[in-house]
Amino acid sequence: MKRYHQELERTKRVHRLHLRGLHNWPAAPVNCICEFQVGRFRKQKAFGCGKSRCLLCHFEKVFGIASVQDRVRDQRHLDSLNDYFSERL
Secondary structure (H helix, E strand, O other): HHHHOOHHHHHHHHHHHHHHHHOOOOOOOOOOHHHHHHHHHHHOOOOOOOOOOOOOHHHHHHHHOOHHHHHHHHHHHHHHHHHHHHHHO
8 A cells, every 4th residue: 555655646647648648638628448547557658659669658678779787786796706706715
């Protein structure tokens, strides 16, 4: 419940962005199942396509660009190897 409440404002903002961008809300009435499903936008982008291999949404995954976590993990691994081999000599 804590995470839900921490992300509630962002969720509402993304839902309003979706309604305004795709359904022309509040100028036109919304006739879509997403009208009352605010939680469906909790962990996704308002204009995201949902396809995991989309070049527009996930270019870093398709082209193999490492995330910050991956780079930190690789650097820690190299540091631990350097420490291990420097102690053995």
